[in-house]
Every structure is written in structure tokens, then in C-alpha cells.
Amino acid sequence: MDLFDKFGHLPELRERLASAGANPFGVCMDEIVSATEALSGGRRILLAGTNNYLGLTFDPACIKRAQDAIAQHGTGTTGSRVANGTYDLHQSLERELSDFLGMSSVLVYSTGYQANLGTIAGLAGPDDTILIDADCHASIYDGCRLSGATVIRFRHNSPADLDKRLERLAPGSNKLVIIEGLYSMFGDVAPLAEFVEVKRRHGAYLLADEAHSVGVFGPSGRGVAEQAGVLDEVDFIVGTFSKSLGSMGGFAASNHPGFEMLRLSSRPYMFTASLSPANLAAASACLHELRSRPELRSNLWRNARALHDGLSSLGLQLTAPPSSIVAVRVPTVELAVAFWNRLFDAGVYVNLAIPPGTPNSTSLLRCSVSAAQTPEQITRICDTFGQVAKDMDLLQPTTSA
């Protein structure tokens, strides 16, 4: 009996990945040239899998704010929020997010992962029941485990299935429903208004993780709930600074007065060093850009549609309608790894996603779109996909674009 026996087939998978070429899960970017390009292994790589939706990581104003914050407040806080680690920067960012989302209470966390962990485990306990969409992110599953609550999965994006599973529960216990706005692997969107209707009918609470949808959806970029016109009916919003907001960290927001109690009960909020000054200032500056430059969102959508059109007209199988996430379905893990390697050799980086990290045992080449990409870069991504798919004989004849 060996401590490492539990890894089962992982060593074999690792070997298989290594023998196929570069390790898709161990790529090192030697230098980031811009929001859309990097140097890796001495080659210039076009980045098509970064979650840098608004492309703000090299925005001069955001860089300046982060640099000034380091000069003024230091490189790290060296303390937690409940000790010496709450700065004016944390509180002002919480106020800015509160204003942006129209929610009275906002807690800033040190990562998006911890925002889910801390919010879910802070809100729900052993006497409560959590119902989660089957395709929810690992941080949501982990938060559920940490909470000790009874956890029930419902079928992905199915309000009717949630309704049925709520119906089955014994009356009495508190019910928390958890969904995402935009799902990170397939790039599909939750039917928020329908979920709100179901949760209201059952007297449940609703938490929506808008990590991938803030800055992408909604008339003012507040996410899928805003887009669906139900933002004020969502009890809790969780989000991140590490995608559209070009930084690090996460947040959770609510209008429930009791939500402030999480500052004194949420362990992932209390027992970790607080977010660093540079990250706070960058998130704040990026939020300002998000709010004042709607053209970022229109560029993102222009690119998203172009990439989606380009890839689907090649005859590749995509997982969802256009969004900031455009994922190509590949029949097997082996083909996906080979496809990924050829793309990388040709100078295009996308995300490789394979089971069990994906729904329905799907293998995916996941692209994320950025407002910073030029139309020429989108064309190059499509052309490279087309060339590789043709070389691998993976193209099916298509009837419509």
C-alpha cells in the first residue's frame, strides 16, 4: 500500500501526454509580449486561451495604477483581512463593486476559487441543502464539501430538473441553488430568468457565479443575470478579478444584510493573506475601464462572432452559440492532445480540456476570445485550426456556415 497508489492512471496519462509532444498542462510562457502574444521556447505564440476577455492586462492606465499602489502600499499585505490585512484599497474596491452591481455588501477575496469556497461554506452548513448545476466549476464542488451541507446535483442548465429535485426534498431545510452565468468549458449560458422563477417558487436562495460573464454579458457588463433582467433577484453573485478584470482575486456580493457576517465566519476569507495592493489597484482600474469603455465589449463580441463563424464554417463541431468562450469538440483524448500539439507547433495556444475535467467525458480545444485581438489574429487562429484539422483528416463536410 503506497501513499501514491491513489493517483491510479495519472502517471500513465502523464506519460501519454509527454510522448505526444509538449505537455499541454505544463506550458511555460517565457515572456508575455502583449495581451494576445507570448514567447514560449523561443517562439512567438498567439494566445487564444487566456480568459483575458477585455484584454486589459497591458492597459497603460491599469499598469500605472498597480505600480503606484506598490510604491505607496508595498508589495504585499502580510496579513489577513481580520488582522492587519484590510487596507483602504480593499474597502474602496468593495465600494466600487457594490456601486457597479447595485448590491449593498461586497467581500473581496484573495482568489476567485476562494470566493466560491468562502461564500458557499460561509453561507451553508450541515443542516442546509445545496443544489448545484452538474457542470459547476471545481471551486463550487469544493465549497460544497467544505460546507458540510447535503449536496444534490441537477441536470445542467435545466430549471425543470432543478424544480423536480427541489420537489423531492423534505420541507424545512434551507435550500441554496448554485449556477454559473457562463460555463467555462462549453461556453453556454444559463437560463437565469427561468432559474429565478423556480427558486422563488420553492423559497430557495440563488447564487450565480459570474466569473466568466462579468465584462462580457449585460447592457453594462454586469453579467448574465443583468442580461436576463433578473440581477436584483439573484441572492448572491460571485466573481473574479482574474478574467475580464485583468488582475487576481475574487469577490462575492449580496443585498442580504446578514451577508456581512461572512467577514467573521467564512474561513477562506479570514484565514489567508489579503489581496495585494497591486492586484487591488489593477482590479479597480480595470473595473473603471470596463465601465467607461463599452467598445471593449463590442470588440470582444465582434471577435467572438468572427472566431465562432470561422471555426464552424470549417466544419468543426462547436459546443455552444458564440460567446467569449468558443470550444471545439474533438472525438477522443488522443486526437485532442495531438490537435493541441499541432496548433501549438504552428504558434497558436488554446486550452486543452479532457475528462474528468469536462462534462459528458468530452475532449475540447477551448478558445477564449479577447477584445485585444485584431481581426487578423482571429483569422490566423481560424486558418491554423483549418490547416491542422485538414492535416489530421478531421474535417467533415458542412452544410451551413
Place this chain on the structure above:
Amino acid sequence: MNPVATRPETQDDPVFARMCALLAPFNARAITITRQTHITTDLEIDSVAVLDLIMEIEDEYGISFPMNLISEIRTVGNLVEAIHQLSGAK
């Protein structure tokens, strides 16, 4: 170790028969499925597929199968017993 007890081998348990049928697509090595069969190590089924299978079982028997309970289920016998218990508790 296993909090869910395994009842003696009975061939006429319809729940056991149904589980064998549901697990058959994952039986890549074509072993004989018994109550002692380990779900994740003896069959080719990953952790997410197990969770999806549980949703089917919930619908078929009209039960709620908490995820917390799933981690305690190792064998087909554990699974069958859990279904009996949850159906009885309805």
C-alpha cells in the same frame, strides 16, 4: 470502513439487477459484476460519470442521493444498499 452494509447475495433483488444493467456500458473488461465489484477501480468509469449515473438512479427511484453519501460508496453492493435505504426513508 464501509458505513453502508452489504446484504447477502440475492439473485432476485431487482435493484441489483438494474444496477448491473446501468453499469454494463462501463464494463470494458467484461468482468462478472457482483456486489463486491468496485465501481471505480473494477469498471472503466470516471468520477464525473459516476455522478451522472447517480442522477439517473435518483430519477428512476424518485430519491435524493446526496453527494456526501456517494463518497462512501465503493462497491455495487454499497450502491444497491444505499438505494434500498433511501427508498425506504422516503
